[in-house]
Amino acid sequence: MQIGFNAPTAGPLASPEAITRLLQGGEAMGYAYATFSDHVVIPTDIHAIYPYSDNGEFPAGARGARHEQLTEVMFAAAHTTKLRLVTSVMVVPHRPAVLTAKILSTIDIFSNGRLTLGIGAGWLKEEFEALDAPDFAARGKVTDEYILAARELWTAADPRFQGEYVSFDKISFEPKPVQPGGPPIWVGGESGPALRRTARLGDAWYPIGTNPAFPLDSLARYQAAVAKLHRLTAEAGRDPSSVGLSLRVQKFGAELPALAGDGERHLFSGSPDQIVADIHALRALGVSAIDFNFLGSTVEKVLDQMESFRTSVMERI
Numbered sequence: 001m002q003i004g005f006n007a008p009t010a011g012p013l014a015s016p017e018a019i020t021r022l023l024q025g026g027e028a029m030g031y032a033y034a035t036f037s038d039h040v041v042i043p044t045d046i047h048a049i050y051p052y053s054d055n056g057e058f059p060a061g062a063r064g065a066r067h068e069q070l071t072e073v074m075f076a077a078a079h080t081t082k083l084r085l086v087t088s089v090m091v092v093p094h095r096p097a098v099l100t101a102k103i104l105s106t107i108d109i110f111s112n113g114r115l116t117l118g119i120g121a122g123w124l125k126e127e128f129e130a131l132d133a134p135d136f137a138a139r140g141k142v143t144d145e146y147i148l149a150a151r152e153l154w155t156a157a158d159p160r161f162q163g164e165y166v167s168f169d170k171i172s173f174e175p176k177p178v179q180p181g182g183p184p185i186w187v188g189g190e191s192g193p194a195l196r197r198t199a200r201l202g203d204a205w206y207p208i209g210t211n212p213a214f215p216l217d218s219l220a221r222y223q224a225a226v227a228k229l230h231r232l233t234a235e236a237g238r239d240p241s242s243v244g245l246s247l248r249v250q251k252f253g254a255e256l257p258a259l260a261g262d263g264e265r266h267l268f269s270g271s272p273d274q275i276v277a278d279i280h281a282l283r284a285l286g287v288s289a290i291d292f293n294f295l296g297s298t299v300e301k302v303l304d305q306m307e308s309f310r311t312s313v314m315e316r317i
Contacts, residue, residue: 001283001317002032004086004291005306007076009037010066018299019072020079025303027083029310033116034076035088035248035291038069043126051123051190051211052250058124070095070103077111085111088248088291089120089188089206092143093133097166101150105177113178118206119147120188121197134165140193141165147185147201154182186246190214190225199232204244204289209267210251217267218260219281222247226285246289247282272312279317 005026008014013022023034042064049056073085085107095103108115121143122128128136135142145163153159153173160169177183186206187198191214198205207225209216216222230240249268256269267278279290292309296302 001279001287002084002289003314003317004033004035004084004289005031006088006291006293007034007036007072009069009072010039010064012297013299013302014065014067016075019076021299022302023076023080023083025299026306027080029306030314031083031306031310033084033086033289033291034080035086035118036069036073036076037088038090038094039066039124039127040068040094041127041130042066043124043130046124046126048123048125051213052208054212070100070107073115074107074110077107077114080114082114084114084116086116086186086291087118089118089186091122091127092119092146093122093128093139094131097146097149098153098168100146101153102173104150104183105154105173105175108177108179108183109175111178115177115179115183116186117183118186118188119143121193138165140197144197144201151182186244188248190216195225195229195232196236198229198243199236199238202243204246205229206246206248208248208250215261218262218264219267219278220264221260221262222267222282223285241286244289245282245285245287247287247291249290249292252292272316275313276316279313283317 007019007023026034046058050058069087069090073087076085104115104117121139125136142165145165149161149166152161154177159171159173161167184203186204187194187202188206190207190211207216216225226245233240233243252268252275256266258266258269260266268275294302294305296305
């Protein structure tokens with residue numbers, strides 16, 4: 001089981017010095033990967049519904065100054081040696097397809113193959129408009145097309161692609177990523193379209209359990225969603241065992257109620273013993289990577305939480 005942690009892209013701990021200390025500290029503790037979130041700009045007047053809060057509001061604490069995701073990932077690659085780097089998630093329509101494929105390939109090369117591409121179609125319409133991105137209503141189709149185009153660029157000696165939103169021919173795309181076929185793609189999202197995208201295109205499914213519309217807060221609910229994913233993957237003509245399972249955890253321990261919305265035990269609630277048991281149960285379902293969000297007002301406090309989690313949970317799995 002790979003355990004990851006969130007690296008700040010915003011807030012007081014997002015300085016170069018703080019990020020470096022957190023990344024190198026997590027690497028030294030044996031964490032397998034760090035995650036990096038993605039917003040280019042934060043609109044000051046948001047009407048879009050945020051999927052991961054009960055009231056649909058984007059948290060006020062997430063609206064401050066923020067780094068560009070892929071630039072920070074490259075910075076992280078330069079300051080670590082073993083830690084995998086996971087975009088969590090990259091909003092695919094935010095950036096031009098061919099240029100982004102090149103940036104990702106470059107990161108993969110300079111990190112010696114340590115990049116994992118977590119992807120999403122996006123939720124913040126006002127940000128799409130500010131970036132002059134393709135039509136928000138078409139974001140799902142755009143995401144699929146951009147990923148197919150990237151894989152063509154990463155694998156074909158003579159890459160060609162003809163789509164509605166991206167087309168190219170008679171170009172050279174070298175060097176290719178270090179990882180054969182390009183960085184593995186973890187598809188974020190919990191909705192039906194996200195599951196179908198995973199089934200068609202993903203190397204792994206990468207949901208968050210706190211989406212009120214598609215809750216994955218109990219083992220039973222998560223197991224049912226995995227069964228649906230396996231069915232969709234088979235219907236897409238792929239072997240369900242070829243699609244991995246990863247999971248993002250925003251809250252754990254005492255921050256959570258004991259019971260989930262279906263009356264079952266709430267995943268990752270309670271004591272370290274209970275969290276260890278949850279991880280073992282998820283591993284039995286095929287989950288191979290889980291990342292956690294460690295909070296703190298200083299680097300020292302975050303590192304202390306990470307060290308406590310390492311000794312109380314990680315060393316027992």
